[in-house]
Amino acid sequence: MHCQFICTQCGRRYSFDEPKLRCDGCGEPLEAIYKSLKPEVEGQGSLLRKFRGFYPFGDVSEAMSLGEGRTPLIQSSVAGGQLGIDALYFKDETQNPTWSFKDRGTLCGVQYAISLGYKRIGTVSTGNMAASVAAYGARAGLSTFILVSAGIPAEKVKPIAVYGPHLIRVKGHYHELYDESLRVGEGYGIYFINSDAPFRVEGSKTIAFEICEQMHFHVPDYVVIPVSSGGNFRGILKGFEEFKSVGLIDDIPKLVAVQAEGCPPIAEAFEERREKVRRVRNPKTIARAIENPYPPSGNQVLRKLGENGGLALTVSDGEILDAQRLMAREGVFGQPAACAPLAATKRLISKGYLKPEDRIVLIITGAGLKIPSALDHLDVPIISTAVDGLMDAIGKVVEGSS
């Protein structure tokens, strides 16, 4: 299928075999566009095979796949009940090969890199994306470069290192590192599948595709997404837009971009009706996966929010941790960033922006096990007893709660 890249701001075009992440002219992110999409969504196999009508790869090899995607859409009972919303759903991206949504975009990015003949890939990340790219790079037999910032917490290093990438700890700001990675990539033939690389965004489309299928093509009113670079947000929206363009759905949900109070570049610009994000000084939030002080797709998210009629807002770390516990009380344990959508929904219900009759999907981006330290403040009421005291101990609990 014919595919090009187009600048999301100025419309300048680039050919499929120019592996760029942003426009030479205006520096804004690029997006893949197709001459024609084929509304085929049937069949077995990996996401790129199942949705091949929406990708330029033809009949891909299944050898690159680790079984990503096809994650459940779980109807909330506890949180939904508490908020008075009947149709509240968790799209549980924690059930992916490396336990976050990143695997969809990584598969897609690796496929693109391979189709261009690359033998080396990389990424700049200290979190979900690092593990994901390391895993898929290993799977594809590519030489894989993971650039992490010097301040990476120890608990995060080994779950990346285990996949065997070249792990490089770089002193410097994230944005310098991001820019330098592209320069190094050109120099050494390394395709950097960074957070808003066009084909990473193409991978995130499948979240929207699956939501459509799971809701029998009757789309929700709102989709609530934790937003960092903006790549996942862009991909999910693009997925709905493409399904609408081929007639599989009639409407596009409103999108809600959630950021942390401690790092809100997009939400702040949205609030102040600015067209451009500004760099956040001293970002700080427990939701590390959305702690991006200067999101490369930030301006594009703002443009899209305008078209879409959605909104951006912030939630506090306290609200995020409350939401984490609330979600776990119905069996879904997300990492802090993954719990921001529920925190945001709570806010928006209390403000009257969301209504009890709305159908709302929350994107649960990554697994709670990713950041064990986020549970440090969890108060654990634990009962201790010897075996012969067990009957009594349980008796007290049972009587106390009845």
Added chain:
Amino acid sequence: MHCQFICTQCGRRYSFDEPKLRCDGCGEPLEAIYKSLKPEVEGQGSLLRKFRGFYPFGDVSEAMSLGEGRTPLIQSSVAGGQLGIDALYFKDETQNPTWSFKDRGTLCGVQYAISLGYKRIGTVSTGNMAASVAAYGARAGLSTFILVSAGIPAEKVKPIAVYGPHLIRVKGHYHELYDESLRVGEGYGIYFINSDAPFRVEGSKTIAFEICEQMHFHVPDYVVIPVSSGGNFRGILKGFEEFKSVGLIDDIPKLVAVQAEGCPPIAEAFEERREKVRRVRNPKTIARAIENPYPPSGNQVLRKLGENGGLALTVSDGEILDAQRLMAREGVFGQPAACAPLAATKRLISKGYLKPEDRIVLIITGAGLKIPSALDHLDVPIISTAVDGLMDAIGKVVEGSS
């Protein structure tokens, strides 16, 4: 569908509404049996709905489901290549709601408990099963009791506690605790979904069902399973037996039970051609999920291995950690117990028991993130640089590896 329980040793029968875990007569585990199975394996929905012809629950509510099962079968390239096996597969159970195979059996056990009118459930576990039962208990709105042993490592407590169960730390041996839990359960109306409860075993059947589907009903020659209590082993075998009984498959694979050298009650009895397992003194292995010194279904596993023509063997902690790294080098990161099957396959290939042309499925029981400390000994070659030294640093790697 008519369902009874039968003692796996003496054949004594119990009715469906007697929530027993073992035979009153001989103390051996019970198993669910059906008058007739219906070979229907089509359709959407949770495992209990999809495979409803193999369960006594009829058309179940989907509200209990967290999207368990439907895990990928991934063909190995790196390990398979290294061992010279073409058809080596990972059944990746890490992509479950609480990131282990336990979720299948927990769903099934909860469904059984609810169908008998229980309002309280529990389990005895410090690992995967504790998190799983806590999650599904929360999901189902049941009062949930998790009994953990006094020596539980701190890193394991909070990922269980987050789901909000009654967490009870009990001083005493595991087997005492197991027995006492059943007594307490009777006393207070708590259904303990322990490791080899009949309906937990029924949940594990779906692993076999899915393997059959994923291999187009042409079953593998071998399925290699980490074995602790024996419940999962029994369930997988039962799944193949049931599919054969209804004519969906023609053969039953040989099963390989893998244990750790530091805790090998079943493998030792198998080796010594004993009919009964003996309690292991001072069990010690990095593969904590299979560190069960006196497995309640151990004798039944021995009986079944005899009928099936399979075998049991041990692997060392060193072999397990090697296998963990090898699997991660193709994108699959399992917890130590989950890597024992690959370690065993390596041994069995070198002994000539397994042949390069065999079709082999390894059960990857739980996620690597479960036990971060298992990576403590991982040697991480990490390169450090400032941003302006990145080009040089990567240049050295590229030149060094080409």
